[in-house]
Amino acid sequence: MKSTSKRRSEEPQALGDVLSQLFTLRGYDRVQTNRQLQNVWREVAGESLASRTKAQGIKNGVLQVTVNNSATLQELESFHKFSLRERLVTEHSDLSISDIRFRLNSATR
Template structure:
């Protein structure tokens, strides 16, 4: 069955979804939002991960910073809600790990 011409926007959206570029772009947006919400120093020693069921996973270089970010969690959630309204982040999960 012959198909007619497709809009370029539709074709690009399909290609982006198939190749995983949307996830890469989304990760970059989340990184930038985290940098703004947490500040440059905290962002330098942490990396955002996946958002699962409204919970953003953040890998942090050391336990001292985990404690500090835990104290700031309400303010961080408020800032992330403003910066990433479509993500609907309701909680943050901090864990110590490599941030290379």
């Protein structure tokens, strides 16, 4: 009779490594990362802008931010983008953000 069990690695895995893999597979790490990103965005943008926007994620070094309305989108692009990007690069270099992309939230269109 053939054995259908997978071959085990020679060395046992550390519990922390196994849990990390499980969290990644279940998507729990994305929830924590998203929460941290929201906190960073709120800190950098301030309460006024953060209440009208939402950091969606980082893709290829570009922070993706959705905006509630076109007036806020124009305000961010024209007056705040440079300073927000500089603060993110300087104060949160661990995030490796090189640019910010603002887009209108499709749910509000």
